[in-house]
Amino acid sequence: MELQEQLRQIKRALHSMMNGPVSQAMRNKGLTYKVNFGVEKPRLEEFSHELPKTYELAAALWKENIRECRLLAGMLMPVADFPADLADVWVEQILFPEEADNLVFYLLSRTSYASERAFVWLADERPMFRYVGYQLLGRLFTEKKVPNRRDMLEYLDHTTTDLRADNTMVKQAAWRSLMKFMDLGIGQERLGNQVLDSVGM
Known part of the structure; x- marks a missing residue:
C-alpha cells in the first residue's frame, strides 16, 4: 500500500476513535497540536498492533502535527532502524513530555545505545533533553540495569544539580529517576x- 494511503487510513481510523472530552481536556492543559483526537494510550497501543512496523511509516507519522500519529511513530519504529543520530533529532523535535515518555518506553529503552545517549542528553543545556535522559535512565534502573561506578558518579552529580534547578519538569524527572536508582540496592539507596x-529534600 502506498505510504500516503496508509497515512490517510490511519487518520480515518484515529478520527473514528476520537474522544472529544479527553481531547478538550488536553488542549486546556496546553497540548496544542494541530489535531488531537484524545485517543487513550491503551487503545492507541492496541491499534498499533494492526499496523506495519516500518521505518517509512514511523518516520512519516512523526512528521505529522497530530498527537496520536507522533505517539504511534514511537510504537512502530523498528529499533534496528533507529540509529543514535536519528534519536538525537527526534528528541530535539519532541513537543511535550507525553511524547518523551512514549519514546522512552516503546523505543529508546530498547536500543543498544540507550545508556550512552542518556548521559549525553543529561549534559545538554536544553530541558527536554535532560528530561528524556532522566526518564530513560529511570526506565533502565527499573529493568535492574546497574551503572558502573564512573557513570554512577556522573549521574549523581547531574541529579544533585537538577534537583536544585528551577525547571519543574527536569527536577521531577531527576527525582523520579533517583527513586528508581535507590531501588537498585543498599549501596545505591545510601548514595541516593x-x-x-x-x-x-
Whole structure:
C-alpha cells in the first residue's frame, strides 16, 4: 500500500476513535497540536498492533502535527532502524513530555545505545533533553540495569544539580529517576540519600 494511503487510513481510523472530552481536556492543559483526537494510550497501543512496523511509516507519522500519529511513530519504529543520530533529532523535535515518555518506553529503552545517549542528553543545556535522559535512565534502573561506578558518579552529580534547578519538569524527572536508582540496592539507596540530604529534600 502506498505510504500516503496508509497515512490517510490511519487518520480515518484515529478520527473514528476520537474522544472529544479527553481531547478538550488536553488542549486546556496546553497540548496544542494541530489535531488531537484524545485517543487513550491503551487503545492507541492496541491499534498499533494492526499496523506495519516500518521505518517509512514511523518516520512519516512523526512528521505529522497530530498527537496520536507522533505517539504511534514511537510504537512502530523498528529499533534496528533507529540509529543514535536519528534519536538525537527526534528528541530535539519532541513537543511535550507525553511524547518523551512514549519514546522512552516503546523505543529508546530498547536500543543498544540507550545508556550512552542518556548521559549525553543529561549534559545538554536544553530541558527536554535532560528530561528524556532522566526518564530513560529511570526506565533502565527499573529493568535492574546497574551503572558502573564512573557513570554512577556522573549521574549523581547531574541529579544533585537538577534537583536544585528551577525547571519543574527536569527536577521531577531527576527525582523520579533517583527513586528508581535507590531501588537498585543498599549501596545505591545510601548514595541516593546522600544526594537528597545535600539538596535539603
